[in-house]
Structure formats: C-alpha cells, structure tokens
Amino acid sequence: MDLYEATFEARWLAEAKRLTQEMARLFWDDKTGGFFFSGDQNERLIAQTKELYDGAIPSGNSVAALDLVRLGQLTMDQELQGYAERVFQTFSGQAFQAPHAFPQFLIALDCWLGPSQEIVIAGDPASEDTRQMLQAVYGRFLPRAVLALQPANEASEAIEAFIPFIKDQRPLQGKATAYVCKNYVCNLPTTDVAKMVSLLNDATR
Numbered sequence: 001m002d003l004y005e006a007t008f009e010a011r012w013l014a015e016a017k018r019l020t021q022e023m024a025r026l027f028w029d030d031k032t033g034g035f036f037f038s039g040d041q042n043e044r045l046i047a048q049t050k051e052l053y054d055g056a057i058p059s060g061n062s063v064a065a066l067d068l069v070r071l072g073q074l075t076m077d078q079e080l081q082g083y084a085e086r087v088f089q090t091f092s093g094q095a096f097q098a099p100h101a102f103p104q105f106l107i108a109l110d111c112w113l114g115p116s117q118e119i120v121i122a123g124d125p126a127s128e129d130t131r132q133m134l135q136a137v138y139g140r141f142l143p144r145a146v147l148a149l150q151p152a153n154e155a156s157e158a159i160e161a162f163i164p165f166i167k168d169q170r171p172l173q174g175k176a177t178a179y180v181c182k183n184y185v186c187n188l189p190t191t192d193v194a195k196m197v198s199l200l201n202d203a204t205r
Contacts, residue, residue: 005146005147008125008159010158013162017162027060028083029050033086034086059102059104062104064087065088065108065112068084069111069112070111075163111144114144116146116182116183116184117181118146118148118186119145119180121137121147121148121150121177122152122178123150123171124151125151129193136197140197140200148163150169165184177190178196187199
C-alpha cells in the first residue's frame with residue numbers, strides 16, 4: 001500500500017492484494033476470527049495462539065487489521081472489509097478492558113469507524129501541477145485517508161481494475177485535478193492546490 005502511494009504503480013496494488021489474500025488463507029481462524037501466530041504451512045504446534053498486544057513491535061493482528069481496512073477502503077473489496085470487521089469483533093473485549101495495551105489495534109479501529117477519506121489526484125504523473133498536489137497531500141497527517149492517482153492515460157485501465165471508484169474522476173481542462181471525498185462522497189473537484197488543502201483541512205475537523 002505504501003509503495004503504491006509513493007509510486008502509483010498498479011503492480012504494487014496487485015501485490016498488496018495477493019499478499020493479503022495469502023495472509024487470510026494461511027493464518028485466518030474460521031471458527032472464532034482473527035489471525036493465528038502460525039499458519040497452515042508451519043509445523044503443527046500443540047496450541048495455536050493469536051497475538052494482539054502491541055509492544056515495541058505491533059502485533060500481527062493489529063497490523064493485519066489496518067492493512068485490511070486500508071486496502072478494503074481503496075479497492076472497495078467487501079471480502080477484505082469483512083475480514084477487518086471480524087478482527088474487531090474478535091478482539092473488541094480485550095481492547096475495551098485494557099485499551100492502553102493495544103494502540104496499533106485502536107489506530108486500525110479508528111480508521112474502520114471513520115469517516116473515511118478518499119483522495120484522488122487526476123493528472124499526468126510527470127506534470128508539475130500533479131506533483132504539487134501530491135506533495136501537498138504527502139505533507140499532511142491524514143490517518144484515515146487513502147490516496148490514488150488517476151493518470152488519465154494508457155495506465156488508467158490497470159489502476160481502475162483495482163480502484164473502481166476513480167473511473168470517472170478525470171483532469172479538468174487538461175489540469176491536475178483533486179477529488180477530496182468522505183465515505184466516497186466527493187466535494188466538487190478543484191484544480192487549485194490551496195482549495196484542495198482547504199478541503200483536506202475541513203475533512204479532518
């Protein structure tokens with residue numbers, strides 16, 4: 001996900017989805033939800049455990065939950081969102097009893113509860129106005145946001161296969177255009193960086 005948001009190459013979204021599906025196949029607990037610490041291809045242990053405690057290194061379930069929320073939000077994948085919801089249901093009791101022990105889990109839960117923020121920059125990836133908009137987004141703390149680039153060229157089809165909601169989001173008048181959305185409901189598009197920043201500020205209040 002981070003590699004995609006840094007490069008906007010569709011191959012990283014494909015890899016993110018492949019790895020997430022493999023994670024679910026190998027580690028998911030079909031009976032009670034959540035991810036086991038060891039997978040189906042590991043040596044069989046006497047007892048399978050699940051870790052949630054976020055110490056110096058966040059737990060696998062907490063990181064998995066955030067991954068599922070972000071990737072599910074960006075790709076609108078109902079199956080991934082369903083996994084995320086079950087993780088929160090499985091561990092909600094533990095998190096309620098001792099929230100200070102599960103900070104990464106609560107970050108993922110905050111993203112899940114939303115409101116979500118979807119930011120799409122439509123424009124030529126090599127153009128200066130597109131880069132200015134991207135830098136303005138990169139420079140802000142937007143914990144519930146996912147970012148996508150609609151290149152509006154021959155690469156569009158590959159991106160739209162993973163991110164269907166950007167299909168109709170195109171550059172206006174040949175200029176880089178920002179679509180700032182909340183829960184997939186978008187403000188009017190803008191070609192002005194300052195206006196885009198104002199919309200981002202409004203969304204975080």
